Amino acid sequence: MASRSTYDFKPYNVGRWLVWGLYALVMLVAPLLFTSSLSMTMLTQMGIAIIGCLAFNMLLGQGGMLSFGHAVYAGLGSYFAIHTLNLVSAGNLPLPVSLIPLVGGLFGLLCAALLGYVTTKKAGTPFAMITLGVGELVWAMSLMFPGFFGGEGGISGNRVTGSTLGISYGPQIELYYLIAIYTFVCTVAMFAFTRTPLGRMLNAVRDNPERVEFVGYNTRYVRYIAFMVSGFFMGISGGLSALNFEIVTAEVVSAVRSGAYLLFTFLGGAVFFFGPIIGAVLMVLALVLLSELTLAWLLYLGLVFTFMVMYAPGGIASLIMMNLRVASFGKLGPLLASYLALAGTGAAVLVGAAAMVEMTYHLQLNQAMGSEMSFMGATLNTHSLDSWFGAVFMLVVGLALFELVRRHFLVQWGQTQEEIEREIKRREALA
Amino acid sequence: MSTMSTMSTPDRSQADARNAHQQATSVSAAQVKPAGAVPAVELRDLRKSFGKTEIIRGASLSVARGERVAIIGPNGAGKSTLFNLISGRFGPTSGEIFLDGRRIDGRKPYEISRWGLARSFQVSNLFTRLSVFENLRCAVLWSLGYRYAFWKFLADARDANQRAEEVMHKLKLHKRRDALAMNLTYAEQRALEIGITIAGGAEVILLDEPTAGMSKSETQRFIGLIREVTAGKTLLTVEHDMGVVFGLADKIAVLVYGEVIAFDTPEAVRANPRVQEAYLGSISGEGQADAQTGARTGAQTGAQATAAGH
Numbered sequence: 001m002a003s004r005s006t007y008d009f010k011p012y013n014v015g016r017w018l019v020w021g022l023y024a025l026v027m028l029v030a031p032l033l034f035t036s037s038l039s040m041t042m043l044t045q046m047g048i049a050i051i052g053c054l055a056f057n058m059l060l061g062q063g064g065m066l067s068f069g070h071a072v073y074a075g076l077g078s079y080f081a082i083h084t085l086n087l088v089s090a091g092n093l094p095l096p097v098s099l100i101p102l103v104g105g106l107f108g109l110l111c112a113a114l115l116g117y118v119t120t121k122k123a124g125t126p127f128a129m130i131t132l133g134v135g136e137l138v139w140a141m142s143l144m145f146p147g148f149f150g151g152e153g154g155i156s157g158n159r160v161t162g163s164t165l166g167i168s169y170g171p172q173i174e175l176y177y178l179i180a181i182y183t184f185v186c187t188v189a190m191f192a193f194t195r196t197p198l199g200r201m202l203n204a205v206r207d208n209p210e211r212v213e214f215v216g217y218n219t220r221y222v223r224y225i226a227f228m229v230s231g232f233f234m235g236i237s238g239g240l241s242a243l244n245f246e247i248v249t250a251e252v253v254s255a256v257r258s259g260a261y262l263l264f265t266f267l268g269g270a271v272f273f274f275g276p277i278i279g280a281v282l283m284v285l286a287l288v289l290l291s292e293l294t295l296a297w298l299l300y301l302g303l304v305f306t307f308m309v310m311y312a313p314g315g316i317a318s319l320i321m322m323n324l325r326v327a328s329f330g331k332l333g334p335l336l337a338s339y340l341a342l343a344g345t346g347a348a349v350l351v352g353a354a355a356m357v358e359m360t361y362h363l364q365l366n367q368a369m370g371s372e373m374s375f376m377g378a379t380l381n382t383h384s385l386d387s388w389f390g391a392v393f394m395l396v397v398g399l400a401l402f403e404l405v406r407r408h409f410l411v412q413w414g415q416t417q418e419e420i421e422r423e424i425k426r427r428e429a430l431a
Numbered sequence: 432m433s434t435m436s437t438m439s440t441p442d443r444s445q446a447d448a449r450n451a452h453q454q455a456t457s458v459s460a461a462q463v464k465p466a467g468a469v470p471a472v473e474l475r476d477l478r479k480s481f482g483k484t485e486i487i488r489g490a491s492l493s494v495a496r497g498e499r500v501a502i503i504g505p506n507g508a509g510k511s512t513l514f515n516l517i518s519g520r521f522g523p524t525s526g527e528i529f530l531d532g533r534r535i536d537g538r539k540p541y542e543i544s545r546w547g548l549a550r551s552f553q554v555s556n557l558f559t560r561l562s563v564f565e566n567l568r569c570a571v572l573w574s575l576g577y578r579y580a581f582w583k584f585l586a587d588a589r590d591a592n593q594r595a596e597e598v599m600h601k602l603k604l605h606k607r608r609d610a611l612a613m614n615l616t617y618a619e620q621r622a623l624e625i626g627i628t629i630a631g632g633a634e635v636i637l638l639d640e641p642t643a644g645m646s647k648s649e650t651q652r653f654i655g656l657i658r659e660v661t662a663g664k665t666l667l668t669v670e671h672d673m674g675v676v677f678g679l680a681d682k683i684a685v686l687v688y689g690e691v692i693a694f695d696t697p698e699a700v701r702a703n704p705r706v707q708e709a710y711l712g713s714i715s716g717e718g719q720a721d722a723q724t725g726a727r728t729g730a731q732t733g734a735q736a737t738a739a740g741h
Contacts, residue, residue: 195586200585
């Protein structure tokens, strides 16, 4: 018999309250710090993307299900939400606007229940293939039924239908706080899901579906229910985006959108619960800011994704957690100098490479604007050898230095990890 | 393996096997149903083919409740296949399987698991990225009625947590509570494999070479552990190591070429001339040699068994 203290010991988890409090606080004060209309737009979109990426990761990271068509559930949620909004605007449906995202969620759930019944019959690669097929199917439908999907122009609506308690959702800030509340509640709910019997069995199904069947669970139902829960949250995210943009076009159910969820969830880190939150923030930064900044943004995104898959498959979240582990053993200090050197040489590589990419794009696309272009405050001439030579020099020297620093760092990192392992063994022996 | 030399005349030994099999069933039928008791596990003329190859050729066996049976036989006799059929991993080509009188052949593994049969695997089959504790908790959730609940917290699942902790202490894995299954040593993984099997409280337990790949000293300790955690249950084990067989089982079923040619007490099986001729003579010699030569041979047998099983 185990001593009771081992399983009854539930410390008052200060750390967790602190993290959640901080999360709420950031969402609360962010619009007070970033007040421009661009940052307001981005903040609202971040909230929406956070719900979407977390819901997507319920399948990818927690269930090992790679869905290539998950935008379908957010997109269909958006469509049902905007149609509901139009019913409300026309006075045919007495429903507060603040509940319309929930309508999106319910329809997301319904669609996931219907389509997921087929999808979740299989796991692994067949699952991925079926989701791809279902995604294409819905995309094709969006062109076939312009009545519901609105054809080329999409369906538009107006979220200002009157005001309750002085809130009309006319000003962006009111909508922001609605989205912030939804984002916080959905994040808490999805985190809670990971702490339930089904949430844990979903991890088990990810790790070893065969064994799950021998401890009494039908893996198909585990996948199916998780798929529906995920569809519900995707739908909420879609409903919020319908309210935010006041227009829904067929693009929301496209494979491109599904790909974005996959790419950024992965970048953020599918292994940890909070990874997709980082991914969602990056998604909005990339889609809104980076795309404004440079024509070559998709190229950069692709490169970052490729390097991430190759060198840090756990995403940014795992990089953070690895360093937190080192820090918790008090060994982060000596690594900081290396990080600084890595960042410096990495930046040189980046500047050199980016200059070449930008000049190439300029040559290809903006020839009419002359041979001069500005890059990071400097003026480059795409027809002068100096500019090209400078960029190549920067790249090559940067690469060489980076490689030197990287080798040193790898040795250092390996030693640190060994020290930590030894320390753990020592503590275990003492325990 | 050395035992294959005794199998050089398959035709004759098969004919012998068939006779022995008839004897075995009649003996077991007389033993098991003295007062009309329902056997815990019963196989009737079970057959399984993969393509044109028939692996299980009319195996019949009746195991009474609480009996502890070791299934032995040369490599390729179909021992693992037999377990896969009973536990629902494969459906049989023909024949019937009963669990407590309920027909289970061709049913899904999760159904059979819910009816009270649990099995372990020859190659550890764990939830690799979950901790030891989580592995065990996953193994008890269904049997405690949590099903697909996502409206309850695991932290409040007191009975499940308590059960997982108990099993973890029995396995002496409590010091590794939060280690991921993939980071455990081989012996720890074998222990966790057994833990997942027995945690759900199944009445019928199938262990597929529980000590495969372990050193002799580890094996000794492990047999004690298995006896402790399976006390009072109906137990079927597949085992190559004769030391383990005699340590765990009161009865031995001999499987040769997909048929049960004998099913009796160790002494009776050892004395059975057909078994001696077909199989046991050489194996028991090897088993005794094992006991003397110690760890190396045991590990070797396990390694061979693993290779043969896959």
